[in-house]
Amino acid sequence: MKNQSYKQVKRMTPAMRIIHWVNALCMIGAVATGLYIGHPYYATFIADGAVDKYVMAWNRYGHFIIAIIFDVTSILIAYLYFFSRFEKPYKKLIPNAQNLREFGAVVVNLITLNRVKKFDSAHVDSFNSVYFTLFHLLLVWMLFTGLQLYVHSFTAGTSSIGGWWPAFLHIATDWTIWASGGTIMDVRLSHHASMWWILAWILFHVYYQVWRTIFWKEGDIGIVISGTKFVKEDALS
Amino acid sequence: MTPTTDEATKRFTWKSASVDTNRGDAYYEALYASCEARLQAVRTQKAVNRLDLMEVLDDHGIDRRDFMKWASATTAALMLPSMFTPLVAEAAMLMNRAPVIWLELQDCAGNSEALLRSDGPKIDELVLDLISLEFHETLQAASGHQAEKQLEEAIEHFKGRYLLFVEGSIPMGMGGQYGTIGASGETFHDHLVRVAKDAAAIVAVGSCATFGGVAAASPNPTGAVGVMEVVKGKPIINIPACPANPANMVGVVLHYLMTGQVPELDNLLRPKFAFGYRIHDNCERRAHFDAGEFVEEWGDTGAQNNFCLYKMGCKGPMTYNNCSIVRYNEAVNWPIGVGRGCIGCSEPDFWDKYAFERPVADANIKAPGGGVEKSVDEFGLGMLTAAGIGIAVHAAASALAGKKEEAGANV
Numbered sequence: 001m002k003n004q005s006y007k008q009v010k011r012m013t014p015a016m017r018i019i020h021w022v023n024a025l026c027m028i029g030a031v032a033t034g035l036y037i038g039h040p041y042y043a044t045f046i047a048d049g050a051v052d053k054y055v056m057a058w059n060r061y062g063h064f065i066i067a068i069i070f071d072v073t074s075i076l077i078a079y080l081y082f083f084s085r086f087e088k089p090y091k092k093l094i095p096n097a098q099n100l101r102e103f104g105a106v107v108v109n110l111i112t113l114n115r116v117k118k119f120d121s122a123h124v125d126s127f128n129s130v131y132f133t134l135f136h137l138l139l140v141w142m143l144f145t146g147l148q149l150y151v152h153s154f155t156a157g158t159s160s161i162g163g164w165w166p167a168f169l170h171i172a173t174d175w176t177i178w179a180s181g182g183t184i185m186d187v188r189l190s191h192h193a194s195m196w197w198i199l200a201w202i203l204f205h206v207y208y209q210v211w212r213t214i215f216w217k218e219g220d221i222g223i224v225i226s227g228t229k230f231v232k233e234d235a236l237s
Numbered sequence: 238m239t240p241t242t243d244e245a246t247k248r249f250t251w252k253s254a255s256v257d258t259n260r261g262d263a264y265y266e267a268l269y270a271s272c273e274a275r276l277q278a279v280r281t282q283k284a285v286n287r288l289d290l291m292e293v294l295d296d297h298g299i300d301r302r303d304f305m306k307w308a309s310a311t312t313a314a315l316m317l318p319s320m321f322t323p324l325v326a327e328a329a330m331l332m333n334r335a336p337v338i339w340l341e342l343q344d345c346a347g348n349s350e351a352l353l354r355s356d357g358p359k360i361d362e363l364v365l366d367l368i369s370l371e372f373h374e375t376l377q378a379a380s381g382h383q384a385e386k387q388l389e390e391a392i393e394h395f396k397g398r399y400l401l402f403v404e405g406s407i408p409m410g411m412g413g414q415y416g417t418i419g420a421s422g423e424t425f426h427d428h429l430v431r432v433a434k435d436a437a438a439i440v441a442v443g444s445c446a447t448f449g450g451v452a453a454a455s456p457n458p459t460g461a462v463g464v465m466e467v468v469k470g471k472p473i474i475n476i477p478a479c480p481a482n483p484a485n486m487v488g489v490v491l492h493y494l495m496t497g498q499v500p501e502l503d504n505l506l507r508p509k510f511a512f513g514y515r516i517h518d519n520c521e522r523r524a525h526f527d528a529g530e531f532v533e534e535w536g537d538t539g540a541q542n543n544f545c546l547y548k549m550g551c552k553g554p555m556t557y558n559n560c561s562i563v564r565y566n567e568a569v570n571w572p573i574g575v576g577r578g579c580i581g582c583s584e585p586d587f588w589d590k591y592a593f594e595r596p597v598a599d600a601n602i603k604a605p606g607g608g609v610e611k612s613v614d615e616f617g618l619g620m621l622t623a624a625g626i627g628i629a630v631h632a633a634a635s636a637l638a639g640k641k642e643e644a645g646a647n648v
């Protein structure tokens with residue numbers, strides 16, 4: 001067996017990696033605080049009066065701050081989808097023959113347990129691009145439904161930064177009431193149920209990256225830390 | 238039910254988002270002048286009954302001072318500046334010039350009950366006593382052809398001037414045959430449409446008349462809907478809640494008598510003066526909510542300390558109504574005050590989506606298209622388990638039969 005040589009390929013820029021980990025941490029925080037808001041699952045064992053402790057208020061505060069960070073990263077990601085100087089993910093989303101073929105090849109690779117692998121794994125593939133986009137869409141839905149739930153705490157359309165803010169939120173998010181079934185309660189249920197879809201998404205995402213690392217032996221799991229992975233020289237040529 | 242475009246626009250809440258309580262002096266002065274002129278005109282109209290409010294109040298041991306206190310509170314509730322107090326007081330005394338026809342459709346008569354509240358009536362109820370109820374199916378002595386005739390006469394006599402109060406939902410299933418009325422067996426639907434035709438405005442009271450209410454709860458066997466789904470092209474004012482608060486009924490009639498117009502409405506056609514507030518924001522237990530102090534079980538230490546009822550299913554955070562401010566029975570108490578959560582009775586679909594005695598996260602909801610009832614978390618955990626099993630199977634298969642790429646010669 002000849003000596004196999006590997007080449008290092010760049011896959012994620014520092015900005016992409018930072019966004020990835022910010023998202024991951026935010027996700028944990030959003031789930032922990034969000035579950036508390038939906039059903040306060042721990043009691044406040046503080047004997048002080050209500051004026052001295054703000055357990056629900058802090059949970060809500062944390063949840064909203066995380067939401068704002070998500071807002072910002074979402075805008076950045078949406079920008080990078082189209083204007084990244086590295087790889088423009090939208091190019092992998094266009095359902096042209098080449099992308100469809102690649103998407104199919106990756107699925108075949110997954111279900112044949114890596115016995116068939118007929119695509120170039122040096123670049124981000126169509127399957128993962130679609131899968132990541134699914135996540136961003138779920139997140140966008142969370143942002144819109146979340147902001148719709150949030151805007152109802154501005155009684156009478158005022159806020160500390162003026163009336164324009166709740167008015168803006170209403171215009172931007174009222175459609176979610178209609179889209180989720182007709183009442184504010186449906187928005188709430190949808191917001192909560194979407195969390196479970198996101199958790200299921202994460203489960204498969206983590207598994208799949210570990211699986212790739214083990215079976216492809218190209219160090220895929222390192223992408224999100226070092227920004228690079230390794231591909232066989234002959235595969236590249 | 239797929240929402241129609243018309244319905245879809247009703248879902249948009251942005252219009253409801255701003256309650257403007259200060260429109261500037263010029264606006265209020267103009268409004269004052271027009272109200273004054275209108276009341277003058279109303280005064281010259283013949284009273285339809287001989288009831289005199291001051292005498293009625295006197296009979297119940299309520300003096301003028303109490304009445305004026307009520308008038309100023311009502312003025313504030315209508316979001317008008319205090320200079321309107323004398324006009325509100327006068328409008329209350331002229332209530333016997335407001336002809337009202339009251340239809341009772343598919344419901345429990347709870348709103349008529351609230352209107353009458355015969356045991357120890359307060360000023361709100363007494364003022365309502367004064368309105369000229371030309372026709373009220375539940376209360377009147379007449380029946381059969383006689384009642385029919387009375388209704389026709391009332392419609393004819395007060396054509397275009399009467400307020401039509403509607404209580405109860407309209408069953409649309411089976412060609413409307415779930416509810417018929419009168420000697421001719423007219424369906425509720427036809428009955429409502431006929432009487433609505435000549436009304437000045439329609440006031441739908443209670444959750445059934447507004448959104449279908451309990452009668453429209455899943456699976457809605459009678460195909461019950463609210464008035465606004467049936468009557469088109471007429472001003473409609475919705476006063477939901479189960480039952481509607483008499484204070485809000487008085488507010489709407491007073492507003493109409495004074496200004497000749499319907500009050501400013503939100504996206505669900507509810508008057509903003511009453512439904513522009515979220516219960517949660519004016520709840521006396523709110524500090525406990527923010528502190529994370531919740532009643533965990535009926536009668537526990539938290540309950541004894543008036544902790545927040547969120548975990549017992551309070552829907553105050555999603556419900557718009559003024560009961561946390563005006564309360565019921567002349568501000569004696571209200572649901573959250575007596576220690577049970579809000580069930581969101583003034584919101585659409587409240588019976589299916591709000592009225593659980595637990596947070597909505599734990600409530601069993603129907604899967605879209607019916608079927609097994611599960612809570613969101615049960616559904617979510619089920620989905621996660623399914624995903625986990627799929628992954629475990631794939632991982633095991635991969636470990637047994639998967640092909641690892643050549644790792645290099647040195648291994």
Ligand code: SF4
Binds near residue numbers: 520553
């Ligand atoms: S009791 Fe209900 S309305 Fe009051 S603070 Fe708690 S959740 Fe809000």
